[in-house]
Amino acid sequence: MSKKLTDCVGRVVTRAQGREDSRRSDRRKKRYAVYIRVSGSSQSEELQINAAKKWAEANGIPWNEIEKFNEHSLSANKVVMENRPELIRLLNAIKSGQINCVLVFTRCRVARNFFEYDEITDIFNAAKIDVFFTCTETPPYSRDKLIEGIYGIQIQSEGQNIKARLNDVHNMNPHQKFGYVNDNKQYSADERYQYKIKKAFEAASKVEGFKELLKIILSYKKEFKRKDVEDTWKLLRTPFYAGYYQKGLDYFQLEHVEPIIELELFQRVQIVLDLYEQRLIDTIIVSREQSYLTPVCGVCKKKMIHKNTRVGEAAFYKCEVHKKHRITTEEINQTLEAAFREVINSISEQELKYVCIRSINNALKEMRKKKEELGTQLLNVRMNFAMKFGLHNQKEKDLHLKSVNSLLSESEEISDQIVDLSNTQSIVNGLVKIVKEGLVAELQKEKLQLFIYFLIKEVVVFYDSIELEVFLAEFLGGEKHVQK
Numbered sequence: 001m002s003k004k005l006t007d008c009v010g011r012v013v014t015r016a017q018g019r020e021d022s023r024r025s026d027r028r029k030k031r032y033a034v035y036i037r038v039s040g041s042s043q044s045e046e047l048q049i050n051a052a053k054k055w056a057e058a059n060g061i062p063w064n065e066i067e068k069f070n071e072h073s074l075s076a077n078k079v080v081m082e083n084r085p086e087l088i089r090l091l092n093a094i095k096s097g098q099i100n101c102v103l104v105f106t107r108c109r110v111a112r113n114f115f116e117y118d119e120i121t122d123i124f125n126a127a128k129i130d131v132f133f134t135c136t137e138t139p140p141y142s143r144d145k146l147i148e149g150i151y152g153i154q155i156q157s158e159g160q161n162i163k164a165r166l167n168d169v170h171n172m173n174p175h176q177k178f179g180y181v182n183d184n185k186q187y188s189a190d191e192r193y194q195y196k197i198k199k200a201f202e203a204a205s206k207v208e209g210f211k212e213l214l215k216i217i218l219s220y221k222k223e224f225k226r227k228d229v230e231d232t233w234k235l236l237r238t239p240f241y242a243g244y245y246q247k248g249l250d251y252f253q254l255e256h257v258e259p260i261i262e263l264e265l266f267q268r269v270q271i272v273l274d275l276y277e278q279r280l281i282d283t284i285i286v287s288r289e290q291s292y293l294t295p296v297c298g299v300c301k302k303k304m305i306h307k308n309t310r311v312g313e314a315a316f317y318k319c320e321v322h323k324k325h326r327i328t329t330e331e332i333n334q335t336l337e338a339a340f341r342e343v344i345n346s347i348s349e350q351e352l353k354y355v356c357i358r359s360i361n362n363a364l365k366e367m368r369k370k371k372e373e374l375g376t377q378l379l380n381v382r383m384n385f386a387m388k389f390g391l392h393n394q395k396e397k398d399l400h401l402k403s404v405n406s407l408l409s410e411s412e413e414i415s416d417q418i419v420d421l422s423n424t425q426s427i428v429n430g431l432v433k434i435v436k437e438g439l440v441a442e443l444q445k446e447k448l449q450l451f452i453y454f455l456i457k458e459v460v461v462f463y464d465s466i467e468l469e470v471f472l473a474e475f476l477g478g479e480k481h482v483q484k
């Protein structure tokens with residue numbers, strides 16, 4: 001038993017050691033991510049992407065080295081943080097140390113209210129990552145909680161005002177409205193679409209299940225040449241077609257708009273849409289879903305490329321070189337989840353608790369001690385210098401600065417490692433709890449993703465099998481092969 005324990009201790013520290021080593025070799029190496037979110041058809045995704053590309057070019061970072069987190073136009077007003085899968089994926093990548101530099105257009109792309117912003121910046125700061133706003137007018141990110149908090153409050157009031165103002169003006173007098181001819185702010189129904197729009201509302205009011213609704217939306221998306229499913233969905237959410245404007249629960253008639261449908265029909269459709277809205281969001285997520293980890297092609301070892309599909313089908317990855325080599329996000333995630341469960345079930349709670357936590361605690365203790373020693377050394381070097389040398393001796397001054405800087409950077413490195421190890425510790429705590437309470441089956445997706453980041457290093461996809469490279473491999477007995 002004791003031999004096994006030592007092994008485990010060795011390996012647990014080895015894993016942290018591995019990360020230190022890679023950190024040392026490319027200590028300043030940044031792992032970049034860009035986060036993109038648009039919140040309405042008026043906001044261009046293109047704008048955010050171009051700003052990020054420009055930033056990358058100015059800073060000499062190849063665009064393909066930046067991992068993309070794109071929410072696309074998923075975010076209807078109702079969509080809260082839990083329904084922003086790409087944000088959750090980004091935050092998990094940050095927590096696990098896979099990303100340490102984030103590009104984003106402006107603060108309001110990160111969050112739409114203060115509390116959410118506060119929560120997210122806490123994660124940024126705990127991981128000590130760099131954040132850059134690519135919109136040139138946006139004041140730079142500050143690690144000072146007070147300063148960033150003030151910007152956070154601004155986001156909220158700005159967001160709400162803009163939203164209310166834009167909604168009012170735009171909803172009553174849209175520049176262009178699909179299905180209408182705008183003649184000097186008098187809106188008359190466009191004969192080409194009038195009948196089809198009415199049919200769409202009628203069909204939606206009568207559906208008997210989500211699949212049927214999705215089918216209708218997909219077919220009208222094509223017929224109306226809408227850019228995506230969300231856009232078609234929004235069309236069915238627009239009281240303008242009944243000649244009304246909605247504020248809260250009240251409807252106001254718009255005298256300048258010729259109604260295409262009755263208000264009563266519009267309201268019946270809203271009941272149907274309310275019923276299936278969450279289902280639609282989930283289905284859209286599946287069609288665009290990214291896997292927990294980006295898989296690697298087993299043949300050429302290149303990262304595979306993520307592809308969205310039609311809503312209602314599952315997103316997949318394919319190799320850019322071996323174009324026929326593809327695998328669905330679902331399959332990768334199922335494999336990862338199964339492997340994760342196997343790891344969890346194969347380790348005993350005792351081992352985890354006593355071995356991992358104790359070894360991590362010991363390592364932490366040593367690092368803190370080392371940091372203290374460095375602090376004392378630094379003080380001594382500075383005192384020595386102050387007492388022995390005058391300020392005019394340039395050579396001595398340079399030498400002094402050199403040794404101060406090297407002590408400071410060594411100390412900074414240890415601080416980083418302490419943060420790293422503390423994170424690992426919280427992961428272990430979480431794992432112990434899961435084993436103890438048998439919660440694996442009920443684990444939330446975000447939590448699962450975080451654990452998978454920490455346990456699994458790489459997913460390699462071959463034509464007939466998937467290979468997982470696992471951290472803490474002693475718990476699994478080496479690499480893991482899964483038949484496809």
Ligand SMILES: [Zn+2]
Nearest residue numbers: 297300319322
């Ligand atoms: Zn390949």
